[in-house]
Amino acid sequence: MLSLKKYLTEGLIQFTILLSLMGVRVDLDSYLPSHLPPLHEIILGPTSAYTQTQFHSLRGTADGYGVHPKSVDLDQFFTSRRLLNRVRALDRLQVPTTELDAWLVHREAEGSVPSAQTGSSRPTDTPQERPGSDSSIRDTLVTEQGRSTEEVEELGATAQPGSSDLSKEDIDLIDILWRQDIDLGVGREDFLQHDKRNDDMWESPQDDLQVDILDPTIQVDGETGENVRHQFSDPTPSDLLVPDSGPVASTQSDELLSPFLPAMESPLDLEEQWQDLMSLMDMQVMDVNNSTENPLYLSLNPPTQQDGNLGQVPLPSCSRDHSAVFAPTMDILTVPDSPLPQFSSHNSSDLNSTFGFTNLTGILFPSHLNSTTNITSPQILPDPLGGILDEALLDEISLMDLALEEGFSQVQTTQLQEELDSDSGLSLDSHRSPVSPSGSESSSSSSCSSSSSFSEEGAVGYSSDSEMIDQEDSDGAIGYQPEYSKFCRMSSQNPSHYQRLPFLEHVGHNHTYNMVPEEPEDKPVLSRGNRRSSGFLDRQAGRDEQRARAMKIPFSNDKIINLPVEEFNELLTKYQLSEAQLCLVRDIRRRGKNKMAAQNCRKRKLDTILNLEQEVKRLTRERTSQLREKGENLRSLQQMKQEVENLYQEVFSQLRDQEGRPYSSQRYALHYTSNGNIVLMPRSAEGQQGRRPEKKDRRK
């Protein structure tokens, strides 16, 4: 019983860490053996918990407890510490910002023995040889500069030993993520190396660690050419044995992990998904606590507060329904005689459809854990975590990245543009975009130059003042200038226009203005003989000018238009004008002013459009940025789920029955209950909500 308790204690510590991560305050201190440090010290990190003395004490007491010869002891110690580091890192599972990071660079020593927990019997392959293999993700650490934020996603793609089938999934995941970062200048090699680094951090067994320590070198970073000094460059045995008290442990856990896991506030999406995840678990854990079939109980206190580093864990409080995280997905478990396939499938489908989890059982479930089961069929191992990473989630992320690559989708772009067009009633077509204020200015300048004859003093607003020409003498027929040749041409080449138009206009519009039709004989005379005067007339001004001449108006149109009302009235009183003349003068003034007003109005409209275009661009950039942030958050969530699953597997793999044998993951799974307990339940009982667990009543 003592040995069993020892095993369970080791597993419970790690499981408790996991629960603490999820916001559940776990009080296992009372259950811990006296030789172990208080749990909060373990969680909180570098304390006296893992001192050299403590380490040796652990060894000594472990022997004293008659530990199973194949487990714990040194391996357990490092396993616990590794788990601790992973838990610490979880609160920093976030996308790092671009920064310069120095990473431990080493190559796994040939023949280095993998961890007893995770190593199994994997060959030592280089990533180039087997990019997606388990070992390929743990070979080297390199120095790199300006690493993109997306690369943290590799943590989620960390392969686990034991299943070659799911290593391929891992490869696919890496490929997906790698493709997403191509445009960011991140090479595939970065991914693999990054993965290896992470894997080294997460799972490096003590022998690997020792290799690192005993190989202090300065290496040249392959990317930046910087000299990279090993973080373990000055190791001592005490550093190894007293990791938490020396720079090794702190720098390893903090400095190595933090670049991948910088502290950030929890994304809302992540919290929502977690809550959704938790909310699904009620029915599965229902009635489990009422079981009389001796389930393995792990007494857990309700969460009261999060302390220490774990207090920063951006996970929502999960005081209840924790089991949702570990809801088993039985989709891949084809047990014909199982009485619960339907229920399990139901649960898994729910989870998958809701959270988009990926079933990584094959990846994460070490085959050696199934020593009591059929090792030849590891691919059908059930996933007690219910598939933390689902294809749906990956699809979502992929789609998100697709959107990110294009800023945002074509559909969205089209919609946005359509909205804008419909709202403004204008088109943002390419022909309009190039229109620049200067261009319109010059465009208007030509008209202004022609109309400037009326803008002498009254022109305001958007009229181009620089283009104004003092036309005080415009009625005096200022000399011909080349830039007005087109108006001269127009006037001279189309005399018939002015022979008919004024009359037709008068008849057609029949405005209230008492316009007097000009004598047809006057037009040809003006357009043909008086080149000097026509040179200053644009086609519109010329029309009114000609009308004025026809009506013998004794002052210039410029004065008519631009003089203040008082002066204008004064001017009218000076001359004895006929009624027709007065009407024409007033019409000329009205049209002239309205023409300038129209020009100003169009300029304002154009400026408004340009401003709106700028606003659209700005909003587009903002949206792109937010989409990218969302994608990063999703990746972060993916990583966290992966880590949770890994921790689950770690904990489960260390549970032993009375005979010291590991539990079969095919037959047993850990479950959370609504009251904070953890139950090791037979899978055969999972689907039977009303039925009781058949196995194990180990309350610790």
Next chain:
DNA sequence: CTATTATGTCATGGC
């Protein structure tokens, strides 16, 4: 010859 653009003009409404 047609579509687009630029500009002028009118009607209307607000100040």
Next chain:
DNA sequence: AGGCCATGACATAAT
């Protein structure tokens, strides 16, 4: 109430 301005709608010439 008249004048001024802004602007939509329309017309027309230019491109």
